[in-house]
Amino acid sequence: MSENQVDVVVIGGGGAGLAAAVSAAEQGASVLLFEAERELGGSTQLSAGMLTAAGTSVQAGLGVEDSAEKFFQHYQDLNQWLLKPGLVRAFCEHAGPSVEWLLGLGVEIPAKVSHDAHTPGLTRAGVEDVWRGHVPKDQGYGLVQVLDRARRRLGAEAVLNTRVERLLVDGGRVAGVVADGIDVRAGAVVVTTGGFARDPALRARYYPDAEAAGEDLFVVAAPGSRGDHFGFGEQVGASIAGEGWGLLLPTAYFQRLHHWQSGFPPPSRVLVNAHGRRFMDEDASYAVSSGIISAQDGPVWTVFDERARAGLPPGYAHWDAAHVLAEAEAGRTLRADTVEELAGKMGVPAAALRATVDRWNTQLPAGGEDPEFLRHRTLAAKGVTGPPEPIGQPPFHAARTLPAELVCTHAGLEINAGAAVLDERGNPVPGLFAAGEAGAGVLGPRYVGGGNAVANAITMGRIAGRAAAENASGT
Ligand SMILES: Cc1cc2nc3c(=O)[nH]c(=O)nc-3n(C[C@H](O)[C@H](O)[C@H](O)COP(=O)(O)OP(=O)(O)OC[C@H]3O[C@@H](n4cnc5c(N)ncnc54)[C@H](O)[C@@H]3O)c2cc1C
Incomplete structure (x- = not known):
């Protein structure tokens, strides 16, 4: 040789x-x-x-x-x-x-x-x-x-x-x-x-x-x-x-790092589409989540309230209480005192978003079950005990969410x-x-x-x- x-x-x-x-x-x-x-x-x-x-x-x-x-x-x-x-x-x-x-x-x-x-x-x-x-x-x-x-x-x-x-x-x-x-x-x-x-x-x-x-x-x-x-x-x-x-993971528009550094959205949240409706289990595996989001006929939003924002754990770069506050103050994360006003800023039907939030609050937060999207099953597999808080404390927030984190090709x-x-x-x-x-x-x-x-x-x-x-x- x-x-x-x-x-x-x-x-x-x-x-x-x-x-x-x-x-x-x-x-x-x-x-x-x-x-x-x-x-x-x-x-x-x-x-x-x-x-x-x-x-x-x-x-x-x-x-x-x-x-x-x-x-x-x-x-x-x-x-x-x-x-x-x-x-x-x-x-x-x-x-x-x-x-x-x-x-x-x-x-x-x-x-x-x-x-x-x-x-x-x-x-x-x-x-x-x-x-x-x-x-x-x-x-x-x-x-x-x-x-x-x-x-x-x-x-x-x-x-x-x-x-x-x-x-x-x-x-x-x-x-x-x-x-x-x-x-x-x-x-x-x-x-x-x-x-x-x-x-x-x-x-x-x-x-x-x-x-x-x-x-x-x-x-x-x-x-x-x-x-x-x-x-x-x-x-x-x-x-x-x-x-x-390839693999694109769903993220809020303000994320720029993998979630270990960027942080995680608050447990108390709903994902809604351009019709102001929930359309998926918010904690669904990324085996399916990006595909479901991409299949919506318009922008998708993560909607959460002030308690959820303030309760974000420290130590992360983006899903952090201060960072989200800064995004809201800059007008990039939408913020409003009522759900209806938030819907107006998002451009989704106000009555539908109101109904979505009301229904959600009676489901997983109140009764421990999500009969439409079975999110309770995913949470159980993740070892989460106890339901998320209801969405009710103003101001309300909406962050545009899309598959934008490129992991592999x-x-x-x-x-x-x-x-x-x-x-x-x-x-x-x-x-x-x-x-x-x-x-x-x-x-x-x-x-x-x-x-x-x-x-x-x-x-x-x-x-x-x-x-x-x-x-x-x-x-
Ligand atoms: C943050 C993050 C988290 C992930 N988590 C998971 C997970 O938990 N589970 C999972 O299944 N997948 C995960 N993935 C995806 C997974 O890690 C990758 O798809 C997989 O590891 C790719 O392996 P690979 O050997 O093909 O490429 P790589 O591990 O990227 O190795 C390719 C190597 O080739 C080198 N190279 C390129 N061109 C040349 C050249 N011309 N000459 C010499 N060297 C060259 C590169 O520098 C690199 O070191 C994750 C990816 C990322 C980025």
Whole structure:
């Protein structure tokens, strides 16, 4: 083997790249991983690290009966069968074993009920009937640390601060990469460069819904999410899948950070549409919430009263009592002494908004039940005890709310069940694999609850690393 020759080159050191590097090294391959930024981790490191998976020892420890088959059915149904069943089936089958693999490497996910994405254990990920959200200790950071320790133990080398420029291609076969102007030859290459959330032109082309949020759009994905995978794909005529899909979370117009820093809207609130009516469970999972909001035929508002504003807990940047007060004083958050006056400012029918607030006050706050939207069930799954306060203390507030927080993107290089990149005829490109946000086909039009993207990164990254090692050794 010449000086600049390895079995497997991995491009990008987030969750998918680290999983690929570790699994390739486990097969005995020599591995070189390039990371464009000064540290490993990408969006994976910023995430809660929650993973969806079925049939795991964590579920079994809680007496939860589940299977890859049930996961597959739910996944496909939620995505209206727009995804290729063979690929999704492989993902659902390997997600559980990938969680076991992580546990074996040292990730801690206790068999305990968790009511949120931050407390280690098993939680409700989305709208599944069986809980599948596996929350690791120390979140995405913990996941990256454990994978990186495994990488070092197995001797897979990582080069930081080095953005791979292009692929080396010999007669149709991918034969390495160019980084820092140097050719590095490899038996196989795995593209795990993450998404393209940080690139406005790629967003406009592959995820126009994000641009529709206009000035309210803000991106929380890691700085390295520049969409470099499209350039690599273009070199070899790769097919692109997942166009038009990604994850935008609902936020108030004044949020600019992920909710851990921005804070959370007050429990005592209703979401209303242009008709002055409630239209959803305000605490619905983002597996469905952004879609429901986008389906309304006009602006959507979060409506709350003065008690709710004043009761916002301190320590957050945006959903904070003083910040909301400043927004109201600047006239950006609407404020009025009566519900009817607020309706006038919002441009919604006053009688409808009055009826909405009155009805709401007799439902969940008074009787503990939300018969129309079943919000009490969601709150119970989140471990909330006791109903929210009624909405009644003036002044009343309305903050425009829309899907505008861009978390991840789903368009990338089309892969098959073995994480091989496909060309436009549907044939594997020799020597090229992809996973995570860069490798498309698993993440669909509907985000299947918190944990969908990290599970995709780890599971398909692990498959890609193993397949690349086999490909490089010619087995
Ligand atoms: C704040 C936040 C919270 C989230 N919470 C969750 C959650 O709890 N559960 C969940 O499922 N999903 C969550 N997500 C989404 C999820 O984290 C990502 O979709 C997933 O981790 C992506 O993994 P990846 O390996 O594909 O990309 P990344 O982890 O982003 O890694 C890609 C890496 O490639 C590097 N790179 C890019 N181009 C090059 C190049 N040319 N050369 C070398 N390196 C390059 C980047 O710098 C980056 O480090 C969250 C995302 C964010 C931002």
